Amino acid sequence: MRMGNGSPKVNGNLVKPSESTPLLPHGNVHHRALSSSCKTFFNIVITVVGAGVLGLPYAFKQSGWLQGLLILAGTSAAMYYCMMLLVWCRRHLEREGIVGSVDTYSELGYHTLGAAGQFAVDAMIVLSQGGFCVAYLIFIGENLASVFARENSLTSPLLSSHDDPTRALASVSGMGFPRLDWKKKEVYVWIVLPLQVLLAFIRSLTHLAPFSMFADIVNVAAMGVVMTTEFAAIVTGSGEHVVAFTGLKNLLFAIGVAIYAVEGISLVLPLESEYQERPKFARILAAAMCFITFLYTVFALLGYLAFGDYTKDIFTLNLGNSWQTVVVKLCLCTGLVFTYPMMMHPVYEVAERRLSLRGSSSQVLRTLIVLCTAWIAVSVPHFGSFLSLVGSSVCCLLSFVLPGWMHLRVFGDSLSLVSRSLDWLLIVGGVVFGILGTMSSINDIRW
DSSP: OOOTTOOOEETTEEOOOGGGOOSSOOOOGGGSOOBOHHHHHHHHHHHHOSGGGGGHHHHHHHHOHHHHHHHHHHHHHHHHHHHHHHHHHHHHHHHTTSSSOOOSHHHHHHHHHHHHHHHHHHHHHHHHHHHHHHHHHHHHHHHHHHHHSOSSOOSOTTSOGGGOHHHHHHHHHTTTSOOOOTTSHHHHHHHHHHHHHHHHTOOOHHHHHHHHHHHHHHHHHHHHHHHHHHHHHHHTTOOOOOOSOOOSTTHHHHHHHHHHHHOOGGGHHHHHHTBTTGGGHHHHHHHHHHHHHHHHHHHHHHHHHHHGGGOOSSGGGGGOOOHHHHHHHHHHHHHHHHHHHHHHHHHHHHHHHHHTOOHHHHHHHHHHHHHHHHHHHHHOOOHHHHHHHHIIIIIHIIIIIHHHHHHHHHHGGGSOHHHHHHHHHHHHHHHHHHHHHHHHHHHHHOO
């Protein structure tokens, strides 16, 4: 079988078409230092775990804790299978000599489905990354609003009423500045916008790496405090009434949030390329996905058991405003501020490549893209529903429909009946769920 539109070779090396430039830099993996099992495991965890975990307690509230657990476990298993579909497709193409090397999801899209396939992968990655960043801005805005614009002062005995940020902001408003409603997330989204525009001008991932490392450390520390707070609420007997099943009414919502939370398929091929024992990659990936699922399950269960029907779509809003929780919220917001430019980097790269922009024109484009994400963030009223919308639409197509289609295209008639049936289930089921889930999420958002 001939794939990839018959890409030419020069001196035995594949000549990549102009549109096959990957979303992330790769180089020749055979001349790079390869990753150990431990490093690959944690790279997978870091790739998958994100802000979506903060919406899982609310998803458990909507679906019921047992139904939510089953949805999360099933979604993680399906995500693992689809990740391996991409790995198997890449290995087959390289082993059969059909292509020289396939280093990214985008390249695999080109070599299996042609230019249209690559465009579809690029578009879905851009939309999903942009959606993640919109969610970051919503989270930042809502949490900063809860810290600085609440009606009551901080509960910490270390701070007096004179230290209440509400009073400070009110005094600023009275100094000739336009009066702003400090209780709304929109104010804080626009406040952090200039910093995001400046960070967008950093073109090198290497220069962004320190910001990413800082964000990872802050997020891990903050999540540890959050889980401790959840556990303490349960142990002290302040937990609320919970239910195991809520029926089918919120099924689409919960699945969409689960897909959003475990999505990380776009980086599975680079991670496998850099693993020093590639034949064992399936085991490492399975172990990492099991660990992530366990971590998500514990966090979501503790959150829902602690707050029950009062669980909010942004879980940190349940934590009150003691000095400890204020620190946690500020740390999480700081981490996401510096995660945003890393997540947006593929969006900038693809947009500039497709539009052939350089220099000042590319800076204008990046500014407009940041402004667009901010505008969407201030327009969306519900964090949880937006997570479900992104998960049900672009993440569903990227993670389930396209891998199933590529697997069918690569292996064709050599597939067993079971494998072929699973591929068709991913394609048809993914499209049907994507349509229904997207419609349901848009209805929930109610712009």
